[in-house]
Amino acid sequence: MRLVTRAAWGARPSRYELAYIASTGGVKIHYEGTYVPKSLAAADAHATCAGRMRDLQASHLANRQEDYSDIAYNAVVCPHGYVYEGRGPHRKTGANGNSTLNSRDYAVCAMLGNSGLVVPPDAMLDGLVDAITWLRNKGAAGTRVAGHRDGFATACPGDRLYEWVQGGAVRPDGESPQGGTEGEAPGSGIARYQVTINGLRYGYGAKGAHVTAVGEALVDGGFGRHYKVGPGPEWTDADTLNYQEFQLAMGYTGTAPHEDADGVPGEVSLHQLLGKLPGKTTATTVPPFPGRSAFILGRTNPAVVTLDGGLIRKGFTRHHDGNGYQAGPRFTEYTRRNLAEFQRATPALAGDADGYAGPLTWRLLLS
Known part of the structure; x- marks a missing residue:
């Protein structure tokens, strides 16, 4: 399970x-x-x-x-x-x-x-x-x-x-519900599957210059300790382990295979690492909107880091705690005020500048 x-x-x-x-x-x-x-x-x-x-x-x-x-x-x-x-x-x-x-x-x-x-x-x-x-x-x-x-x-x-x-609510192999164990514990084993993002493959065994680029970005960010000889064009377990540490630093918690911090990229984390999504689409590709529930005042969510990055790139950073506005996973009152200023400055958003991100705010801020 x-x-x-x-x-x-x-x-x-x-x-x-x-x-x-x-x-x-x-x-x-x-x-x-x-x-x-x-x-x-x-x-x-x-x-x-x-x-x-x-x-x-x-x-x-x-x-x-x-x-x-x-x-x-x-x-x-x-x-x-x-x-x-x-x-x-x-x-x-x-x-x-x-x-x-x-x-x-x-x-x-x-x-x-x-x-x-x-x-x-x-x-x-x-x-x-x-x-x-x-x-x-x-x-x-x-x-x-x-x-x-x-x-x-x-x-x-x-x-x-x-x-x-x-029909009996059975598994595809015909087994019926019954007693059993809870299954694998988070973090048991290294994820060895691939995902496709903008036509490029990531995960164990994926190959290409885009894999090297991910490794180099991880090293630049301080997430390269599992490399023995440095990043290369083929995705190995070392890439997975380093990427997992980057995901955990973003605030993701799930570490079982296919969960958020299992070391295989998703669009939001990859965009945060590289500042873009390489591939068949342009560098201004916007990651999927994570839902309004990602932006609740006082709560943390990795998507807030991406939101903050957009505010910083577009220069809406006037409100901060005195140490300059910095990207982080917590949706603070400073985040809300800066986002409201971006909304007021954007004609398509000015009529509802409440400082909370919806799909249109997300797209216009990150495009």
Whole structure:
């Protein structure tokens, strides 16, 4: 099982104390029920899943009609098979439709939509079984596995996922949910997979001048201690270990394979390291918008470093603590004031210069 804890994906605190529940009869399976882009399931898109979790939590906390205490689900599973801790075991869900149903079963949501990504990848099905097993082992869930629509009038979890539930909720290899271990610990082993960013390959075995450029940037930044003879054009374990230390310094915490700080680049961290994204597109390529939940006053997020870099490059640094404005992972009042000045100076943004980054502010600042 590849578990991403609340701390690892950057969960906000619960609004109210979550209700304890000793056990349940089983687990209800859910889907997001909105458009989910097919690109989320791409092999190199896992770095965006933590941001999607933060956005899901933020949308639930903003729902004053339901008045959610937290993200409604006990767990959420991404297309790459990772289990994101939501409310977690022994916590009453808020997703099953009413208080009685919420007490009867835990809730596990798949990052699957009613359009776009509607067919669950095999890795997601594996992750759903992992989540069910986890809630049985850690939360005393019973053997029942049902869909949200079982007991409540809804289309959730969608026809494709509901077919899987009715078929026994088994892994692609036919194994049913059962007891087991928690799986690998963070940091166990070196990541040896590749990602493609702007047409260029990064990760173990990737080759090219762009690999050398990453190594040289790591050395220049003080992250070269694992090189024995210096960076070269083929990505080795030394590149992975050095890049991992750079990611950890940015504030990422997950270190298991495919997580944020496993030593394989994502677009945000690569842009921060090189100041651009090399490849088929131009040097002004903007990294993906990480979601509004990345910019919460007083909270830290690696994307704030990228935001700060844009402010510094464009000269919006008037507000600081007396030691000059410097890039850092915490979204401070100084960050907000400087960003508000950039917004006021940009005609397309001047009408809503609140100092908080949305997709348009992000694009215009970093382009």
